[in-house]
Amino acid sequence: MYELPYSEACERNKQAILEVLLDVLPKQGVVLELGSCTGQHVVHFAPAFPGLTWQPSDRPEYLSGLAERIRQQGAGTISSPIELDVTGAWPGKFYDAVFSANTAHIMGWPEVEAMFHGVGRKLVPGGVFCLYGPFSEKDGSMVRSNAAFDQSLRARDPVMGIRNLDSLEKLADRSHLRLVERKRMPANNQMLIFRALEANPDD
Ligand SMILES: C[S@@+](CC[C@H](N)C(=O)[O-])C[C@H]1O[C@@H](n2cnc3c(N)ncnc32)[C@H](O)[C@@H]1O
Numbered sequence: 001m002y003e004l005p006y007s008e009a010c011e012r013n014k015q016a017i018l019e020v021l022l023d024v025l026p027k028q029g030v031v032l033e034l035g036s037c038t039g040q041h042v043v044h045f046a047p048a049f050p051g052l053t054w055q056p057s058d059r060p061e062y063l064s065g066l067a068e069r070i071r072q073q074g075a076g077t078i079s080s081p082i083e084l085d086v087t088g089a090w091p092g093k094f095y096d097a098v099f100s101a102n103t104a105h106i107m108g109w110p111e112v113e114a115m116f117h118g119v120g121r122k123l124v125p126g127g128v129f130c131l132y133g134p135f136s137e138k139d140g141s142m143v144r145s146n147a148a149f150d151q152s153l154r155a156r157d158p159v160m161g162i163r164n165l166d167s168l169e170k171l172a173d174r175s176h177l178r179l180v181e182r183k184r185m186p187a188n189n190q191m192l193i194f195r196a197l198e199a200n201p202d203d
Helices: 008-024 039-050 060-073 108-120 144-156 165-175
Strands: 029-034 052-055 093-103 123-132 177-183 188-197
Touching: 008 039, 008 060, 008 093, 008 144, 008 177, 008 188, 029 108, 039 052, 039 060, 039 093, 052 093, 093 108, 108 123, 108 165, 108 177, 108 188, 165 177, 165 188
Parallel strands: 029 052, 029 093, 093 123
Antiparallel strands: 123 188, 177 188
């Protein structure tokens, strides 16, 4: 039996994330997930949203494990995962919502910019973008455990690092998205909730 990729953090945080998504995602439509990785989030969320179709995605090296988890555990509302590097070509479709967890601190800043720009172009007007992870406050402050995590990321690769809320909000403005809500989550994580403005002049 193929051993599925596994993340302990994903297992711990998936229920708290689901409870927020139940409040903010539309009841019907298609949700694009960026950086689906092990697929643990999408297989946990999909059964709770009978009217939504989920489109998992990731970079090529993660697709086989992701596809296998969906094959073994996925609900019928999960589409086959697609290759999507935020700096490359995006699907020629529009989405009602986009979800991404623990990606912004792994991507370099130009990739974070590409993610926001792509989400801003691919969301329908009024669509929602839920970005989960650790973030620093507008003044740059972070709780001690996040500061240690940030240092370990930067030691691993200087382009990585916990992103600042103020920088993300400015980036959202440039991407025709607006930060509408921020929810505190367990383990000093947050869910940032953005909405696509009614008209995106880039379309
Ligand atoms: C720490 S993992 C998080 C995975 C999963 N979402 C979770 O919460 O456990 C970071 C993810 O970001 C993805 N990622 C990093 N750079 C990316 C890029 N340029 N385009 C798309 N995904 C990217 C990785 O492939 C990986 O799936």
